[in-house]
Amino acid sequence: MSQVLTWHRYGLGLVALAMIMLLACAAPGAAFAGKPLHWEPLCEPGSGGAITSLCVSPFDHNRVLVGGDMLGIGLSEDRGEHWQATYGLTAYEIAAFTWHPTEKNTVWVATMMGPFVSTDGGRNWQSKRKGMPEVAWGAYSCPLEKIIFDPNNAKHLLAFGGSRRHWGGPADKKPWTVWESTDSGENWTKLPEIGDKGVGVLSAAFAARSSSVIYVAGDGAGVMKSNDGGKTWAAANAGLPNKDVRHLRVHPTNPNILWTVFHGHGVYKSTDGATSWQPSCQAAATTRWRCVRALRTP
DSSP states (O other): HHHHHHHHHHHHHHHHHHHHHHHHHHHHGGGGGGSSOOOOEEEEEEEESSEEEEESSSSSSTTTEEEEESOOOOEETTSSSBBBBBOOOOOOOOEEEEEOOSSOOOOOEETEEEEEEESSSSSSSSOOOOOOOOTTTOOSBBBBEEEEEEETTTEEEEEEEETTTTOOOOOOOOOOOEEEESSSTTEEEEEESSSTOOOOEEEEEETTTSSEEEEEEEEETEEEEETTTTTTOOOOTOOOOOOOOOEEEEEEEOOOOOEETTTEEEEESSSSSTOOOOOOOOGGGGHHHHHHHTTOOO
């Protein structure tokens, strides 16, 4: 019982920290406008163990989804005050969420057993892995970290193999895989692996307004870029301190601006489509919040 309580407290702490980070990004400076920092518990979301992902609906700021590494997804419809169970999952090790760009009730999630979609705002989930490997008993047959939408065609999705937690690879030890769907996720086909060894992806995004330029944070490979919709990839690390990239975000309107985050090295920014990088700030304790907010600054 004590071990369970420890997990719950750990998960709760991560939820609270993530919520504060989201507030700081959404309204730079608002959390520190002459008021002391105040913490409030948001209760156990029911996702179990460590919190692996957090997503607020872009259409309804009251709707929050939390993913865990043990018990699946928790749903809140009142900004985290109360949490509800979700249904339909056959995999419970959750990675990143991705909301549909125009359909307010449709959200995708990557898991260690492939992609799932909800069409009712996160309450019920359905596996969508046609064309991917068959489910393998006792193994992660299709581990994914991130699903992204083509900004010009919402029927075009890419799903990237990887694991931010460095959990299990494919059952047959093949390289991490990139998958493509052109029919809203009903069917998937395999694209070439990223790099010579099939790099696992920690974060991914299309460049603003582009259907061909894609950036990924490769696990141990730094930033990788594709100019042809994921068919070929090249390293884009000039100016970066190392290849230990953790997160990657793109500018919402300028395709040449993006940021990446490194453990212990702060935020780096590119204004030339990842041809070169410059430090945006250092992740010292006194500037950590400024570093977080930099991800929202043009």
